[in-house]
Amino acid sequence: MLIKIKKQSDICESDITSESIYLKRREILKGLGLATAGLAFPGASQAGILDYFSKKTAPIKDRRQSLSGRVNASYNSDWELTPESKVISHNNFYEFGMGKGDPINKAQNFKTEPWHIVIDGEVNKPYKLSMEELLKLFTPEERIYRLRCVEAWSMNIPWIGVRLADLIKRAQPNSNAKYVAFETLYDPQQMPGQDSRRIGGGIDYPYVEGLRIDEAMNDLTMLSVGLYGKTLAPQNGAPIRLVVPWKYGFKSIKSIVSIKLTRQQPPNTWNITNAREYGFYANVNPDVDHPRWSQGSERFIGEGGLLSVRREKTKIFNGYAEEVASLYRGMDLNKFI
Amino acid sequence: MIALFKTVIHLLAGGSFIYLYLLIDSGAFGADPVKDIIHFAGKSAINLLIATLLVTPLAKLTTYSPLNRVRRLLGIYCFIWATSHFASYAVFELGLDLSLLSEELLKRPYLVLGFSSWLLLLAMAVTSTRTMQIRLKSRWKQLHQWVYLVAILIPVHYLWSTKSEWIEPLIYIVIFTILLLLRHKQILNIFQTLKLRESFR
Numbered sequence: 198m199l200i201k202i203k204k205q206s207d208i209c210e211s212d213i214t215s216e217s218i219y220l221k222r223r224e225i226l227k228g229l230g231l232a233t234a235g236l237a238f239p240g241a242s243q244a245g246i247l248d249y250f251s252k253k254t255a256p257i258k259d260r261r262q263s264l265s266g267r268v269n270a271s272y273n274s275d276w277e278l279t280p281e282s283k284v285i286s287h288n289n290f291y292e293f294g295m296g297k298g299d300p301i302n303k304a305q306n307f308k309t310e311p312w313h314i315v316i317d318g319e320v321n322k323p324y325k326l327s328m329e330e331l332l333k334l335f336t337p338e339e340r341i342y343r344l345r346c347v348e349a350w351s352m353n354i355p356w357i358g359v360r361l362a363d364l365i366k367r368a369q370p371n372s373n374a375k376y377v378a379f380e381t382l383y384d385p386q387q388m389p390g391q392d393s394r395r396i397g398g399g400i401d402y403p404y405v406e407g408l409r410i411d412e413a414m415n416d417l418t419m420l421s422v423g424l425y426g427k428t429l430a431p432q433n434g435a436p437i438r439l440v441v442p443w444k445y446g447f448k449s450i451k452s453i454v455s456i457k458l459t460r461q462q463p464p465n466t467w468n469i470t471n472a473r474e475y476g477f478y479a480n481v482n483p484d485v486d487h488p489r490w491s492q493g494s495e496r497f498i499g500e501g502g503l504l505s506v507r508r509e510k511t512k513i514f515n516g517y518a519e520e521v522a523s524l525y526r527g528m529d530l531n532k533f534i
Numbered sequence: 535m536i537a538l539f540k541t542v543i544h545l546l547a548g549g550s551f552i553y554l555y556l557l558i559d560s561g562a563f564g565a566d567p568v569k570d571i572i573h574f575a576g577k578s579a580i581n582l583l584i585a586t587l588l589v590t591p592l593a594k595l596t597t598y599s600p601l602n603r604v605r606r607l608l609g610i611y612c613f614i615w616a617t618s619h620f621a622s623y624a625v626f627e628l629g630l631d632l633s634l635l636s637e638e639l640l641k642r643p644y645l646v647l648g649f650s651s652w653l654l655l656l657a658m659a660v661t662s663t664r665t666m667q668i669r670l671k672s673r674w675k676q677l678h679q680w681v682y683l684v685a686i687l688i689p690v691h692y693l694w695s696t697k698s699e700w701i702e703p704l705i706y707i708v709i710f711t712i713l714l715l716l717r718h719k720q721i722l723n724i725f726q727t728l729k730l731r732e733s734f735r
Contacts, residue, residue, distance in 0.1 A: 395702075506630075
C-alpha cells in the first residue's frame with residue numbers, strides 16, 4: 198500500500214487559485230516574510246539561526262498542474278531526492294537574472310500557453326507540435342536522474358518527460374543529420390535577462406545548445422515536461438526542456454521552441470561565451486577541473502539547512518558511464534571538454 | 535557629529551547582517567542560498583573597502599579632519615564582511631573540507647588574490663587598536679599602507695570569479711582606480727622610500 202505523507206510544500210486541489218488572487222497572495226506572503234522573520238529570534242528552544250533556515254519551504258504557490266508519468270523504476274527509484282522546494286527555487290536561468298533565487302522570483306508570469314515546438318532541419322518530415330499534441334503523441338515517463346551543475350553542485354530530481362529519440366524519429370532524419378541544435382524562446386519582454394546585458398549576465402540570447410545525433414538518440418536523453426508529479430515551473434524551463442544527465446547542467450537547455458537537425462556541429466551558448474571554460478561536450482568528468490574550481494567533488498543539495506553540507510565525489514559521466522561511455526571511445530576527454 | 539556618523543555606520547554595515555537574514559528568510563535567494571550568501575558578503579566587503587578608502591579624500595576635501603576617526607570602524611566592518619565571505623565559502627560551500635580548501639586556495643588564481651587580501655585585512659584588523667598603533671610606531675603606517683594592494687587585488691578577484699558578467703566588476707575597477715589615483719603621490723612615495731632603502735644597502 199502506498200502511504201502518501203503530505204508535505205508542507207505539497208499543493209492540494211483547494212490551492213488552485215486564479216492568477217490575480219495568486220499574485221495578491223504573493224504580495225501578502227512577502228509582507229509576512231518580514232513579519233515572521235522576527236519570530237525566529239525569541240524562541241529559546243530554537244537551536245540556532247542556521248537551523249531555522251532549513252525549516253523554510255518556498256512560500257510561493259504556483260500554476261503548475263498535476264502530471265503523471267509512467268514510473269520507470271530502472272532509473273534509480275531508490276535514490277534520495279532533493280526536496281521539491283529546492284528544485285524549484287535554486288536555479289540557473291540567466292534569462293531571469295543571475296542569482297539562484299531570481300528565476301523563481303521573476304519568472305512566475307512567464308507565459309507558457311500557447312507553446313509550440315518545431316522539429317526541422319535535415320529531416321524528411323519536419324513538424325510543429327503544441328504541448329497538448331506532444332503529450333498525446335508520446336507517453337511521459339518518470340525517471341530519477343542526477344543533475345550535476347558545472348558549478349559543482351548536484352540534485353536528484355524525479356523528472357517527467359519523453360525520450361528525445363522518439364520525437365526525432367518521427368521527423369525521419371536524413372543521412373546528413375549529424376547533430377541536433379536546440380533554441381530557447383527569445384522574448385525580451387518576458388525575459389528581463391534577454392533585454393538587459395546587466396541582468397542577463399552578458400551572454401548572447403537566445404540561449405542555444407547542441408548534441409551529437411548519437412547523444413540525442415541515447416535512451417537517457419529526455420525532453421522533460423514536468424517534475425515531482427507536476428508540469429514544469431517556469432524557473433525549471435517550462436513547458437519543455439532538455440535533460441542530459443551525464444553532461445553538466447548548462448547543456449540541458451530550457452523553454453525550447455526549436456529543435457533542428459544539422460550537418461555541422463551547432464554553437465552552444467556557454468562555449469561562445471567562454472570557450473576556455475566550457476566546451477561543446479561538457480561531459481561530467483572529475484578528472485578535468487574547471488579552470489577556476491575543482492570538479493573532483495560536488496555539493497549535493499539534499500534535505501537540511503546551511504550547515505548540513507554534503508560534499509560527494511563526482512563520478513565520471515555523472516555515474517552514467519555504463520550507458521554512455523561507449524559514445525566517446527577513442528576520444529581524448531581532456532581535450533574534448 | 536562623529537558619534538552620529540559612527541551610528542550610521544553601525545546601522546548600515548552591521549544592519550546588513552539583518553538584511554541578509556531577511557533576504558534568506560523571505561526566499562529571495564531560493565531554498566539553497568549558499569552561492570547568494572557568499573556573493574552578498576563579498577559585495578558588502580568590497581563596498582566597505584570603498585567607504586574606508588573614501589574617508590581620507592573626503593576629510594581633505596571638506597577640511598573636516600575629525601572625519602578620519604570613522605576610518606577604523608569602516609575598515610573593521612570591511613574585515614568582518616570579508617571574513618563572513620571567506621567563512622561562508624569554506625563552510626557552506628566546501629563543508630569545511632580543509633584539504634580541498636587549501637588546495638583550491640593555492641591553485642585558483644582568483645582565490646589566491648582573495649585569500650591574500652583577506653590575510654592583509656586580518657593583519658590590519660589585529661593591529662587596529664591604539665595600543666598596537668603606539669607599539670608598532672612608524673611600522674604601523676607601513677603595514678596599513680598595504681590596503682592599497684588590497685584595493686588592486688580585490689576588484690580583480692571579483693572580475694576573475696564571475697562566470698560571464700563583467701559590467702559590475704569593471705565598475706568596481708574604475709572606482710578603485712580613482713581611489714588610488716587620488717593618492718598617487720603617497721603611493722609613489724612608498725616606492726621611493728623602498729628604492730632609497732635599497733640604495734642604502
